[in-house]
Amino acid sequence: MTYRWMLRTLDDPGVVAQLQPRLNDLPTALTRALALRDVNSFEAARDFFRASRSDLHNPLDMADMPRAAERVAAAIADGETVLVYGDYDVDGTTATAMCTHFLHQQDVPASFFIPDRYEDGYGLCKRGIDAAVERGASLIIALDCGITAHAEADYAREQGLDLIICDHHTPKDTLPNAYAVLDPKRDDCAYPFTELSGAGVGFKLLQATQRVRGASEDRVFDYLDLLGISIASDIVPMYGENRILMQEGLAALQSTERVGLRALAKAADLDLTSVKTTGNIVFTIGPRINAAGRMAHARKAVDLMLESDPATARDQAEELEQLNKERRSLDERIRKEATKQAERQITARTAHALVLYDPDWHLGVIGIVASRIVEQFYKPTIMLTRNGDAVKGSARSISGVNIYRALTDCEDVLTQFGGHDYAAGMSLPEANVSKLRDRFNEAIAERITPELLTPTIKVDAHVDLETIGTADGRFWAVLQQFGPFGPSNPRPVFHLGPCRVAKSPRTVGRDDAHLKFTVAPADTDAPQIDVIGFGQGDKLDLLRESRRSGTPIELVAKVDENTWRGQTSIQLKLRDVRLYDGDSSLRAASAQAAAQ
Incomplete structure (x- = not known):
């Protein structure tokens, strides 16, 4: 190239x-x-090189945070049953393990629910809310999802459940009718830092809860190892609070006593004391945690992170290691098939973007493959496969092209979609695949320039x-x-x-x-x-x-x-x-x- x-x-x-x-x-x-990096004075350089925990913002400055923290504090005081609901990726599972463990430490009868990638899809689902009712919960804490779950929030309210949403994705024009909605990207949120991971928002909720309770926040900082894995794996911007929390997260991971993480590192032949960069997480720990949700069920990853018995943790870690090997093999096969499709699509039409579809592709790896196709052809790419009666997909973009905004131009042919500037997910009827290919290509054509189509190395x-x-x-x-x-x-x-x-x-x-x-x-x-x-x-x-x-x-x-x-x-x-x-x-x- x-x-x-x-x-x-x-x-x-x-x-x-x-x-x-x-x-x-x-x-x-x-x-x-x-x-x-906007370090343009001696004082800014001092802050850049010497940033510390004391530079973190007050969690209670986040919109809805006082209300949310007081509700969690009340649940702790009254011993209410709580359901922790998390997404199935690394960000969601680390957030789920963090919040569930914290509540257990406060003697709260908490359990967790992770949606099935294939049966439930992304985000809050009716089955998870029903699970909260069956378990006798009065409060649901949703992590790394929920910001667009209007119908699900209404359903939770109908069931008499309080719902706290902790998300970091872009909201739509209106917010779900939940008990509290925590998202620093809310237009009406004055919180100074908008780029927290989903686990980062959950971390702030735990901090705020301790403040409301008049309890020590030191216990919350015990989860920096999990938070660091979340920040690195979710590829959030590495400045401000994320950079501080990541720095401390790396140090915490090197000395973690969490037996599940130690077992996972051993299975991956990784010396945790040598984990000094985000790359060590992105290429070793993250993929193995993700493999649970991609190849089986993400609860396996949460179970591992919550496990306290070394022997059990060893077996769980070996299972994730095997799942990751299977994922890599599948990844390679699908990449080759997708490459052939992409080459045909580029030859047959003026392709500003690629929309690749095979009903037999594995839903759990198409996002990874989409990233590889973008690297190979340098075009915004959507990978689609069939899941039950619907088609689901993952989109990845190139520098300078906001793929979430491009998908808004295709909203009428999609059942639902959501995501970030460079990554998104969607579902649609199979009959609309061809329409999506044309509409997405048009949407990208309106946003692309010749300069953007030539990959640039910025020096x-x-x-x-x-x-x-x-x-x-x-x-x-x-x-x-x-x-x-x-x-x-x-x-x-x-x-x-x-x-x-x-x-x-x-x-x-x-x-x-x-x-x-x-x-x-x-x-x-x-x-x-x-x-x-x-x-x-x-x-x-x-x-x-x-x-x-x-x-x-x-x-x-x-x-x-x-x-x-x-x-x-x-x-x-x-x-x-x-x-x-x-x-x-x-x-x-x-x-x-x-x-x-």
């Missing part, structure tokens, strides 16, 4: 020169990366190899403090070059998919830094040509570290590489910006 390299622009180009002396002459590349700054490889290690030491990384705070991408390929490049991995080589400055022997390019084995000939002809290269990469046989060293994670033609616009633009 061909990429555009684009230097990210600063609102005030002169801020780098102004800020750098105040940060003890921090390397220009890092100062620029800070400014791109924070140019940096020299000598700066990265300084003996004092300052560059890497400061860069690590930029984390935790995620949306709105991605790991910085740097431009390097001209460089020399210092050692013979080679491909590694299955089917020679990955690329390994070493770079050095074009005119010296040191420093030499290793480079790994995952999925970029096709660039091998370019690197060989560079060595054969003596032509330098330029590259865009992230700076990371690699540990091998107990030895840790700096490593570049390659995003793209080109032969250097002697005129790097990125290097020049970065140098000009630094001089202003």
